[in-house]
Amino acid sequence: MNEPAATRQRYILVLLLFLHTVNTYMDRVCISAAKLSMQEDISGLTDQMMGYVFGIFAVGYALFQIPAGWFSDRVGPRRALTIIVIIWSLFTAMTGAVFTAISLLVVRFLFGVGEAGAYPGATRALYRWLPPKERGIGQGIFHSGARVGAAFSLVAMPAIIDVIGWRWTFVANAVIGLVWVAVWWFWYRDRPEEHPAVNPAESELIERGIQDQETPNATLPFIQIVTSANVLLAMFQYAASNITFFISITWLRPYVEDRWGSDAANLTFVPLLVGAVALWVSGYTVTTLHRRGMPVLSRRIPAMAGYLLGAIGMLMCTQTSGSDSVWPLIASFSLALFGVEMTLSPSWAFCMDIGGERSGAVSGAMNMVGNLGAALSAVLFPYFVAHVTLPYLAPSSGSADSFFVFAAGMNGLAVVAWLFMDPLRPLPHLPPGALQKRMYGFLALMVVVVAALVYAKLFLG
Template sequence: MEKRTYQPDLGVGKKTKVRWVVAAMMWAAIAINYIDRAVLSAAAPFISEDFHINEAQMGILLSGFFWSYALLQVPAGWAADKFGQKKTLGFAVIWWSAATAVTGLAAGFKSMLTFRVALGVGEAAAYPSNAGISAKWFPKKERGTVAGIFDSGSKFGGAIATPLIVVLIAWVGWKMTFVLIGLLGIIWGVIWLFFFKDNPADHKRVNKAELEYIRDGQSEAELADKTMPMKWYQLLKYRNIWAMCIGFFMINYNSYFFITWLPSYLVDERGMNLLELGIFASLPLLSAMVVEVIAGWASDKVHASGKLSLTATRKLFLIIGLLMAACIGLAAFADSAVLAIVLLCIAKSGTTVAASQVWALPADVAPKNMTSVVAGMQNTVSNMGGVVGPIITGFIVAATGSFVPALLFSAALIIIGILNYLFLLGDVKRIEAA
């Protein structure tokens, strides 16, 4: 018998829009995710002074987050598919927010490192869970849009984090800042657990018209089957999985330049003062946030028009985005700081045009009930790009005394990413287990 909770008559002819409330909460979860991981960076000078932490120790603290975050992407994705995104994402946000809050109670280097690793444990579930929610709550014709929406939260969080945290530190001190930022996520988690349902059919505010639109031909019986058709490592037999992982590595290598080395580049290479830095450093992230949502929406419109297949649509926007991202190499030769910023805004926006498709792909290609697992796999590899990118850039700058070779190397990786999506990524369709 079909399990269906009671729904009031909300109008069968006109669709309700509960799915977009869900999308807004997905966006907020990613924004909070990035704000929480940025608190330590902004508070680092004050923490170093209070606990007598040297640069090497601070480097370990800043990287400690990635130890657990990158390694737990696949387990987090498996948990989301196995136990549902409601529980997994809800408890993950509460976990990482609690880890953020208690960091304000740290007594020194060791306890702070413990809390930082705990932060990564919780945050690992964010993107895999959101990819799984996209598959359950949105039809194929809207997945580019919702991917662009929720991933744009990372740019908003990254752009607003530093000024917000600096103001809070000046107001209440760095310890209480951790507590207040942590409370924000805990409030979100409680609301999520009360509001969200893994199955749209169980949500009392979703009417019949919206439910049929979301299902897009899927039956209740199909949705009720939670069996995973294969082990996660068996996915490595498929070329599309490799293409998704390799391509996202190249994108993330470039993306992390904007949240690690960009301030140093603008000051050391372009001669900006602190006031100019505060104004210009956030522009690439803010422009990228807007462009990503537009790109996701536009890709859905192109596919819905029937002029291009899903495969052609995804590849078109991936290539357009990466061609824009290659402007990071042109920025190296810009005559002025303003032109360099314009080119960097185009480059960062390009990575997000591509990202709007990257985060739609898991729902497109994953075997049944494995969307979050596939998302976790590609995010594991992509975060390796985030780990090694800042290190390689640092070594290149140290060896050459200039950012020019580092930016050109980043552009070269983008070219590899273009070739990867053109030739290694095959037809964008669900993987069917043998």
């Protein structure tokens, strides 16, 4: 008799995590949409203080990336994501209850702390449920939820606020998070073989895939893995992608509105939707190449191609500032965002490959430094517009051309970084003294990263 076909419960997991990341960006973008209404009701909430509020979230989010990833690895994604989403949903609701700027600062810092585990926890869940050949498409679908959530929120949140007010809008977002938690707790299991709807064929398919690509360096101390060239390069290239991406949800709309008017600014959601498509394309490409027996190139080729497109798109943006129409900029920035979004699926799959059972903490380390890139992007963009010029490509100030060149250069360096990234590279065992030096060096690096993030977001922003 024929063996029963494998069930497909792992695809339901990917759908759940897609909705999870939609929710994260709904909660993040909501405060931007509510900014003017909040300033009318909250004492002392000036524009400068609002900048601190935006920045304090990034500080809490970055500080707790590695601890949250470690927590997910330690207790398992079922408990970890349940606790994490409950915490950030409660602080989302509490955002709607504040009446002073100081209390808003405290609440949004704690909201950032709570949301820090969202991506590392989800990555840890995907590691246990997806064989390596399916991690690319799984990560692509998962991360596309953030872009869908951001694009939806840019359009829908202002309308919702007009109907129920900004305070109840935060409460409504919190309720959505709590509903997701309930579904997650009752449906998910840390190991697929423990799930009642997963048949033995699917469980064996997943386990065999994980065993066929055993995690190199699985027995090495975490500090050696996270300070390896692989992870340090992963951190750098992820920061490069965030430098381009973060402009799409911060400065792109006001920049377009200032140069081409409010009607043109309504088109700035287009690059986000293009980016969501890129995540699906990249995920499919990663999966296809891996199935053809190219575990290293399945990560390297989509990432390098994506960063190359990102660099080209950014350079094309420098030729649009004199146009009477906004469409050349929208098209060029969409190409750039398509490119850098192509890199997310291989980046997070790469962390799963080298992190294994510690993929939550490894991906948290990469995401922490990536958020520094996002923070610097938001701070550097207006500075470049106002002050920085370059021969030929940005001969005068007043446009974003010089920043576009900077972002293109970072994308080019990320292409080079991927040439040296290999998820299957074994590491030698280091003596305790060398590990101690690495630990101190890594802690010093993290202090510098966090200090730069705090300074950039709270004092330059």
